[in-house]
Amino acid sequence: MPQRHVIKQISVFVNNEPGRLAKIARMLSEEGIDICAFNIAEASGFGVFRAIVREPDKAYQRLKERGVIVKETEVIAIPMQDRPGGLFEAAAVLGEEGINIEYGYAYSGKAGATFFIRVDDTDSAIKALLDRGMVLMQEGDL
Amino acid sequence: MDCWNKKIETLGREDIERMQLSSLKELVAKLYERSPCYHARMRDSGILPGDIRSLDDVRRLPTMTKTDLRDNYPDRLFIAEPEDIIRYHVSSGTTGKPTVVGYTRNDIENWSESLARSFSSFGLGKRDVIQVSNGYGLFSGGLGMHYGAEKLGAAVVPASTGGTKKQIDLIKDLSVTAIACTPSYLVHMAEVAEGMGLDFRNDTRMRAAILGAEPWSENMRSHIEGKMGIKAQNCYGASELSGPLFTECTEQDGIHIWGDLCLVEVVDPETGEHVGDGERGELVFTMLRREALPIIRYRIGDLSEITWEKCSCGRTHPRLQRVTGRVDDMIIIRGINVFPSQVEHVLGEIDEVTQQYMIIVESRGVMDNMAVQVELDPKAFTDDILALRAISSKVAKALQEVLNVKVDVQLMEPGSLPRFEGKAKRVMDKRVMM
Numbered sequence: 001m002p003q004r005h006v007i008k009q010i011s012v013f014v015n016n017e018p019g020r021l022a023k024i025a026r027m028l029s030e031e032g033i034d035i036c037a038f039n040i041a042e043a044s045g046f047g048v049f050r051a052i053v054r055e056p057d058k059a060y061q062r063l064k065e066r067g068v069i070v071k072e073t074e075v076i077a078i079p080m081q082d083r084p085g086g087l088f089e090a091a092a093v094l095g096e097e098g099i100n101i102e103y104g105y106a107y108s109g110k111a112g113a114t115f116f117i118r119v120d121d122t123d124s125a126i127k128a129l130l131d132r133g134m135v136l137m138q139e140g141d142l
Numbered sequence: 143m144d145c146w147n148k149k150i151e152t153l154g155r156e157d158i159e160r161m162q163l164s165s166l167k168e169l170v171a172k173l174y175e176r177s178p179c180y181h182a183r184m185r186d187s188g189i190l191p192g193d194i195r196s197l198d199d200v201r202r203l204p205t206m207t208k209t210d211l212r213d214n215y216p217d218r219l220f221i222a223e224p225e226d227i228i229r230y231h232v233s234s235g236t237t238g239k240p241t242v243v244g245y246t247r248n249d250i251e252n253w254s255e256s257l258a259r260s261f262s263s264f265g266l267g268k269r270d271v272i273q274v275s276n277g278y279g280l281f282s283g284g285l286g287m288h289y290g291a292e293k294l295g296a297a298v299v300p301a302s303t304g305g306t307k308k309q310i311d312l313i314k315d316l317s318v319t320a321i322a323c324t325p326s327y328l329v330h331m332a333e334v335a336e337g338m339g340l341d342f343r344n345d346t347r348m349r350a351a352i353l354g355a356e357p358w359s360e361n362m363r364s365h366i367e368g369k370m371g372i373k374a375q376n377c378y379g380a381s382e383l384s385g386p387l388f389t390e391c392t393e394q395d396g397i398h399i400w401g402d403l404c405l406v407e408v409v410d411p412e413t414g415e416h417v418g419d420g421e422r423g424e425l426v427f428t429m430l431r432r433e434a435l436p437i438i439r440y441r442i443g444d445l446s447e448i449t450w451e452k453c454s455c456g457r458t459h460p461r462l463q464r465v466t467g468r469v470d471d472m473i474i475i476r477g478i479n480v481f482p483s484q485v486e487h488v489l490g491e492i493d494e495v496t497q498q499y500m501i502i503v504e505s506r507g508v509m510d511n512m513a514v515q516v517e518l519d520p521k522a523f524t525d526d527i528l529a530l531r532a533i534s535s536k537v538a539k540a541l542q543e544v545l546n547v548k549v550d551v552q553l554m555e556p557g558s559l560p561r562f563e564g565k566a567k568r569v570m571d572k573r574v575m576m
Contacts, residue, residue: 009525011525013518013523013530013553013555013556014555015554015555015558020555041527043527043530043531043534043553044531044534044550044552045515045534045550045551045552045553045554046518046530046552046553046554046555048525048527048530050525067337067557069518069520069523069555069556071523071524071525073525102526118525
């Protein structure tokens with residue numbers, strides 16, 4: 001059941017000017033939403049703020065209500081074992097399957113480090129990784 | 143066709159021009175006699191009142207510009223007796239010393255008559271409720287619309303500017319059927335209404351908007367009409383000419399300029415010579431019935447064209463096409479003339495962005511650099527940064543094609559650019575002048 005392994009990420013469009021990130025972060029804190037991990041992709045003049053939060057649906061709704069331009073996107077969370085080659089294995093599997101990794105970022109939580117990746121075909125990626133016996137995290141694990 | 147003044151509005155061209163010539167002769171004779179300034183001007187140009195024998199002779203008369211009004215601040219150009227003046231409007235003076243326009247009772251009457259004809263030309267009448275959301279006060283927009291709407295016999299809601307939520311409540315509660323304001327304010331109002339959960343199409347009786355006081359495009363018209371389910375009528379005027387004066391009729395095919403009140407010429411902005419029929423140029427206005435402040439061959443700085451072709455609505459007076467720029471709004475970037483209206487037009491054709499924009503011009507070394515900030519359409523937002531960059535490249539490419547200038551495009555968060563309730567100031571020129 002690949003759907004269980006889909007992690008929801010929220011993506012927000014932000015102007016690249018002082019205070020924009022602070023504004024989004026403040027809104028999330030006012031709504032009582034915990035950020036586990038985040039990443040900012042920057043282009044000329046604007047950026048996309050991406051975050052893994054504890055309650056993504058609630059975060060999405062609340063930001064939307066406050067007039068923020070927000071989208072939910074799907075990512076995959078791969079726990080990183082404390083041994084060399086963990087990331088390589090996952091990347092190699094996806095490469096063999098012809099699945100492209102668009103971007104990724106990591107965080108280090110209670111249960112160790114986790115790598116979040118966004119791929120061009122989430123369902124196939126999850127299936128391929130599980131088929132090769134790899135462990136993927138689920139929404140509740142974060 | 144429902145006309146306010148059918149006889150006048152459907153006169154043949156020859157009859158209109160005969161009226162124009164007789165009013166012009168009268169006006170010139172009066173000016174020669176009563177205006178020291180204009181008397182001297184005419185002598186300098188070697189022309190006497192008796193030299194005006196045909197309408198063509200108008201081009202022998204000296205022209206006026208805004209500078210003449212400023213230099214003669216406050217009322218040295220007035221030719222009416224002081225006790226006959228019943229109102230003043232004063233321009234904001236953001237580009238220099240303020241200019242003062244005085245009105246006699248007949249001036250107000252002719253101004254209102256002009257608007258009453260215009261309002262009826264797109265179906266407004268005494269049953270309508272017109273909300274005037276142009277600024278009241280020294281600015282001529284609010285009171286001008288107000289008197290025009292009252293002359294028509296409509297009920298007026300003198301809302302003026304600001305307090306948008308309250309304005310929206312009034313539109314609903316008073317069953318307002320038409321609104322007069324700037325196009326950008328109406329767009330702002332639609333956004334606020336949406337936030338209040340109100341839909342203009344289903345929740346109000348609004349069916350028309352009279353929009354002017356800032357340049358706007360056909361794209362913006364379809365945006366407004368589509369979103370709000372109303373007719374968006376273009377309005378033309380200027381404080382020097384009295385205020386808002388003329389609008390389009392139901393056909394939306396040019397603004398009817400009432401020839402018995404106003405003579406409009408189109409000249410080459412460089413040479414001041416008349417351009418050919420139907421060619422674009424700078425508009426030059428003569429207000430044929432003005433009593434307090436005479437406006438004769440006034441070079442207003444707006445670029446457009448006129449046609450005498452009879453409108454499908456049956457009205458015969460000359461029609462003004464959309465103003466496509468201002469002689470003084472023009473920004474010169476690396477020696478190339480750029481008009482904000484061109485930018486607005488390009489943006490209107492790209493679905494992924496809105497028409498909220500700012501133009502920023504800076505010096506980069508010795509070169510000019512032009513940047514356009516434009517708000518992303520929320521529907522076009524994606525997590526894919528490459529797709530977003532493709533949108534800005536698409537906009538940049540389209541702008542460069544039309545303007546012949548390289549433009550840096552910056553996508554902006556929807557709602558983050560300034561909204562304007564009065565005249566939109568969409569150009570920030572930060573160049574260091576050396």
